[in-house]
Amino acid sequence: MAATLAEGNALTSTEVAAVASVSTRYLSHLIEEHFLPVELYAREGRRWFRPSAAAFAAFDNRVADILTPSARRTIIREMVTRHHAELAESDAWLQWSMPCLENLGIIIDLVKVDMTESFRNVGANMGLLFEARQMVVRDPEILSGTPVIRGTRIAVYDVAASAENGLPLERILKAYSDLTEHQVALARLWVKANPPMGRPKRAVGPADRATVMAKRVVRRRKAA
Secondary structure (H helix, E strand, O other): OOHOOOOOOOHHHHHHHHHOOOOHHHHHHHHHHHOOOHHEEEEEOEEOOOOHHHHHHHHHHHHHHOOOOHHHHHHHHHHHHHOOOHHOOHHHHHHHHOOOOOOOOOEEEEEEEHHHHHHHHHHHHHHHHHHHHHEEEEOOOOOHHHHHOOOOOOOOHHHHHHHHHHOOOHHHHHOOOOOOOHHHHHHHHHHHOOOOOOOOOOOOOOOOOOHHHHHHHHHHHHOO
């Protein structure tokens, strides 16, 4: 299993949290409290996850206020036991976002549990994550290796910081005229999956010309 998890479809903990729309702390809780079976992840220097781990994390978060911890553990364990072969496939997520997706769920006693929506949402987010992986590149010759959007010199962390700090999309697209709305969305997802070290960046937007000129005047006066 370890060799399989090291391939391109394996996810880091931050990637799982991003596509499942949960926090990394929530994911750690699921592991420490044994909600996620060990078949869904492995440790190789750092933890790697199967895509299905993200679907179960999303499901657990969705029903945490409805089902008891014991019931959630039982449901996830049974789902993995009964559908191990399908869930173990590294590219199974490609089918999750399909409109024709069959019901993904189990019946325990008289209770039917349907996880289709959780799997469908995670499958869609997985597609966006892999698209974001292709969009973001690191090149020592471009901004000293800072992650940038492919084909540009635009730092992906700057774009995401602008959006996360509430800068209007129109202003972001004006500041980065080479980008599309979809690329901004991918940048936000990529940064959630690859959070920067240290303090978060401030919002970045088009500079006001009057402000720039004022700063130049102040610098010249100090120099004099």
